[in-house]
Amino acid sequence: MIDPRDLSPDAFRREAEALGVGPPISRRLSSAVLARGIFDPQVWMSSLQIPRRLMEAVGPLERLRLERSIVSPRDGFQKLSFRTADDLILETVIIPLHKPGAVSICVSSQVGCAMGCRFCATARMTRRRNLKTWEILDQFLQAREMARASGRRPTGVVFMGMGEPFLNYENVLVAADLLRCSWGASIGAKAITISTVGLVPEIDRFTREGHNYRLAISLGAATDAQRERLVPVAARTPVAEVMAAARRHALARRERVTLAYVCISGQNMAEEDARALGALIGDTPVRVDLIEVTDPTGMYHPPDAVELKAFRDALTRHVGQPIVRRYSGGKDIQAACGTLAGAG
Numbered sequence: 171m172i173d174p175r176d177l178s179p180d181a182f183r184r185e186a187e188a189l190g191v192g193p194p195i196s197r198r199l200s201s202a203v204l205a206r207g208i209f210d211p212q213v214w215m216s217s218l219q220i221p222r223r224l225m226e227a228v229g230p231l232e233r234l235r236l237e238r239s240i241v242s243p244r245d246g247f248q249k250l251s252f253r254t255a256d257d258l259i260l261e262t263v264i265i266p267l268h269k270p271g272a273v274s275i276c277v278s279s280q281v282g283c284a285m286g287c288r289f290c291a292t293a294r295m296t297r298r299r300n301l302k303t304w305e306i307l308d309q310f311l312q313a314r315e316m317a318r319a320s321g322r323r324p325t326g327v328v329f330m331g332m333g334e335p336f337l338n339y340e341n342v343l344v345a346a347d348l349l350r351c352s353w354g355a356s357i358g359a360k361a362i363t364i365s366t367v368g369l370v371p372e373i374d375r376f377t378r379e380g381h382n383y384r385l386a387i388s389l390g391a392a393t394d395a396q397r398e399r400l401v402p403v404a405a406r407t408p409v410a411e412v413m414a415a416a417r418r419h420a421l422a423r424r425e426r427v428t429l430a431y432v433c434i435s436g437q438n439m440a441e442e443d444a445r446a447l448g449a450l451i452g453d454t455p456v457r458v459d460l461i462e463v464t465d466p467t468g469m470y471h472p473p474d475a476v477e478l479k480a481f482r483d484a485l486t487r488h489v490g491q492p493i494v495r496r497y498s499g500g501k502d503i504q505a506a507c508g509t510l511a512g513a514g
């Protein structure tokens with residue numbers, strides 16, 4: 171079986187060509203599935219005139235089973251829980267953006283996560299595997315269907331759900347290519363963000379391959395000692411090496427790398443943390459996104475307004491780069507960063 175959600179645009183074209191089906195027709199089928207969400211083989215054959223041999227090679231496309239959809243009454247974040255064929259739960263979040271009607275879709279790349287960040291519920295899940303490309307795409311397609319049904323339009327995708335995307339490198343990159351493709355989901359490359367806790371070989375590979383997607387690196391903290399406590403697996407790589415890879419990327423792509431900094435009250439928000447972050451960044455072109463921690467176990471607490479303002483002011487003194495406070499919504503429905511665990 172071949173699946174237009176599971177193969178890169180070129181690979182799907184080649185598979186269709188091997189069946190004697192030319193690019194305009196294979197593209198029509200890809201577009202029906204990826205752009206319009208048409209899954210009915212009868213419609214492919216009757217309205218789209220897809221030849222039987224291609225239709226049979228594609229077959230009925232498997233879908234993730236939607237188990238639950240819950241919308242936050244507070245801020246409109248919507249969490250979708252899906253069940254896989256092997257009985258695993260994964261989660262996807264529809265994030266309302268400032269522009270009326272526009273949403274971003276936060277997709278998962280793995281079930282569970284081996285990175286073990288102390289403040290993250292996903293890290294506490296036991297079963298884990300990489301998601302297939304079609305499972306990543308299907309999260310987007312079903313979320314888009316739901317968003318469209320209520321008059322909303324996905325304008326961006328973030329790989330910030332469950333899992334470390336760079337541990338599922340190939341599938342994530344093919345998924346991003348299908349999301350961007352003009353006869354696929356048509357999401358602009360710059361509106362697709364791939365987030366990592368800082369896997370240096372994969373960051374370098376991503377840079378070398380010249381992808382246009384945005385790169386976000388979640389630092390956890392600015393010193394190796396702090397990272398050892400908060401993001402122990404990621405901390406096996408010295409933070410200076412992560413920053414050097416970020417710098418190589420920023421210079422090669424001529425754009426700012428987003429550094430996500432999870433703010434944890436009393437842990438990583440002192441003046442010396444801001445100073446350490448400033449020294450680490452130097453003149454590397456970055457944008458620092460401040461995200462308040464949401465730890466479902468209650469072990470780590472978000473800062474109050476006073477602590478956050480003091481830290482932001484300290485960063486302004488020590489980091490000569492844009493600093494943005496990123497809203498991590500959906501806290502009331504366990505849809506915020508670090509709370510996806512296939513349970514809520």
Ligand code: SF4
Pocket residue numbers: 283284285286287290291292293331332333334367508
């Ligand atoms: S924060 Fe991200 S990388 Fe860290 S454990 Fe959670 S899902 Fe994995």
